[in-house]
Amino acid sequence: MDKTFNLTKREDGIAVLTMDVPGETMNTLRAEFGPEISQVLAEIKADSSIKGLVLISGKKDSFVAGADISMLDACETAADAKQLSQQGHVVFNELESLTIPVVAAINGACLGGGLELAIACHQRVCSDNNKTVMGVPEVQLGLLPGGGGTQRLPRLVGITTALDMMLTGKQLRPKQALKMGLVDDMVPDSILLQTAVEMALKGKRAPKKPKLSLVNRLLEGSNIGRNIIFDQAGKQVQKKTQGNFPAPDKIIDCVRQGMAKGMVKGLEVEASHFSELVLSKESAALRSIFFATTEMKKESGAGDAKPRTIKKVMVLGGGLMGGGIASVTTTKAKIPARVKDISEQGLSNALSYAYKLLDKGVKRRHMTPAVRDNLMSLMTTTTEYKGIKDADIVVEAVFEDLDLKHQMVKDVERECGEHTIFASNTSSLPISQIAEAASRPENVIGLHYFSPVEKMPLVEVIAHKKTSAETIATTVAFARKQGKTPIVVQDGAGFYVNRILALYMNEAAQLLLEGKSVEGLDKALVKFGFPVGPMTLLDEVGIDVGAKISPILERELGDRFKAPAAFDKLLSDDRKGRKNNKGFYLYGSKAKKAKQVDTSVYGILGLSTPVNNGANSSELAEVSQRCVVQMLNEAVRCLEEGIIASPRDGDIGAIFGIGFPPFLGGPFHYIDTLGAKDLVSKLEAYQGVYGDRFKPCNQLVEMASSGAKFFS
Secondary structure, three states: OOOOEEEEEOOOOEEEEEEOOOOOOOOOEOHHHHHHHHHHHHHHHHOOOOOEEEEEEOOOOEEEOOEOOHHHHOOOOHHHHHHHHHHHHHHHHHHHOOOOOEEEEEOOEEEOHHHHHHHOOOEEEEEOOOOOEEEOHHHHHOOOOOOOHHHHHHHHHOHHHHHHHHHHOOOEOHHHHHHOOOOOEEEOHHHHHHHHHHHHHHOOOOOOOOOOOHHHHHHHOOHHHHHHHHHHHHHHHHHHHOOOOOHHHHHHHHHHHHHHHOHHHHHHHHHHHHHHHHOOHHHHHHHHHHHHHHHHOOOOOOOOOOOOOOOOEEEEOOOHHHHHHHHHHHHOOOOOEEEEOOOHHHHHHHHHHHHHHHHHHHHOOOOOHHHHHHHHOOEEEEOOOOOOOOOOEEEEOOOOOHHHHHHHHHHHHHHOOOOOEEEEOOOOOOHHHHHOOOOOHHHEEEEEEOOOOOOOOEEEEEEOOOOOHHHHHHHHHHHHHOOOEEEEEEOOOOOOHHHHHHHHHHHHHHHHHOOOOHHHHHHHHHHHOOOOOHHHHHHHHOHHHHHHHHHHHHHHHOHHHOOOHHHHHHHHOOOOEHHHOEOOEEOHHHOOOOOOEOOHHHHHOOOOOOOOOOOOHHHHHHHHHHHHHHHHHHHHHHHHOOOEOOHHHHHHHHHHHHOOOHHHOOHHHHHHHHOHHHHHHHHHHHHHHHOHHHOOOHHHHHHHHHOOOOOO
């Protein structure tokens, strides 16, 4: 059996320990490596000719990408999970206690358990490779660094910096890591090993003091100051998580106890908290998302169909969406994009949008001006159909008008090649209706992005009955190159994400008209776990956009999608939301630092201003339940109708498309947690009071009767 750890002894007395997991593209830490590394360390201890040790990866662009997460799913009890953490403690303690200098040579991803391994070494040097990143992202899986990270990191970079790293899971670039003292040197990859060897030969073992600002030095230097840091961190965590994620509080407690009572106690607390988190339902849900997205990366979306290579893209429309789509095409996918708009102003806006995004990278020193300019050169513009004959895919991002989209299809078929894909970024119009104008309907597909394009991770790839498998596979591969997570959905008004969102938003609107306050509604759904509440979301998306989508959904899908008629009054008052500084909240010069409701909106809707904002917990729970059960019911209906292929796709679509609370695992995981029987009884109770918009779909009723679940 091939070994993972290979020791080479050099003539100068430095031993090089190379980690290279056989058959894998990246190194990950596994429990079964424990005996092997312990044996290697015992061999090093017994050899007096070894004067220093360098730890390096045998993989091209990966140091250690973290621990193998599948180990955690194998843990049946808290004791199993605790043993994993303690095993890591033993190995890393052995490494740290070596009497010779130990240097980690980091190139590529050094994350989670990989960084914990590196900080157990006495010194670290990293490459300046743009693939080199360092961080402890465990919190994103509902966990904490369980290999001593909560203890070693604060002692290395300071409490404030360590907490920031662990509570956000952010990844650091080489320059940032060097500046904060996480690494001792940064060099080109070509001299990484040589530099690490020279560091080991110099024989430094003594830990350095963290690089701290004056304020942090004063705070971290006393018990009172440290308590201020921990209390502030706790308040910020509560504000951000609404108490829905247990990991951040446990991270703070590990650091607090370790700094107050010493490393041994700290490691004991870390192992205990780690084991509790591994078995928590929140971490199980977050890990399921990780496994689902990893699995989806291997799928073409169309069975065995092979994607064609995309070498050139055309974007129709230079607005907010068009500019965003062109930007991710050039900057993420590195594919030339030609933007067409009827006006020079639209083209100028698209270029300006892309430039501002790239220039942020320059200002943050993530890229050089030359790199920015090279990426900008991939974007060209035109007001006519010129220079687009060889476009492999045309992404249309014009107004939601069927006649206009029909004209676009005809123009593209006339001006481009016979294999050119026509991808519509419509948010609600059925793709089959758009394809009616096509002589090559097999090339027509939906590619629905979410705003803002550069931030939102999801795209819906929408196939109508005549879309070819090759078109689907090519579009899915293209979306992935843009850095997106694509889900393939079948054709139908609103597709999947906007369809489940529409009923949720309509229910929030009904609650507003019943007398609930704008801020009360938002507070309830943020407390439930959404990143923003429904009223804020409507302001951000655009009240006018919602008004255009509603009639389409009602016409195609029935009365349950009918939006409250009173909302027409908002448009009559020219309330579009943030885009024109006039919505449910105050914007522009009227706005203050704290977000404030524009109370005149109540008068427009014919309502009196609510006296209380629905702040008590039972009222918040009732508000969120009414909105959420609508979303859950419609998600199952979409599965029942074949709009989505699987509960997994439904969960990923809701989490990445509209921010469904990830700690619940998505609508389908959440239904399994609630139980279909419980959900159906809630829906039937609401149906009795509010009417048939709450009628449970057939599949849910059958599941309630049989006790079936979506996931085993």
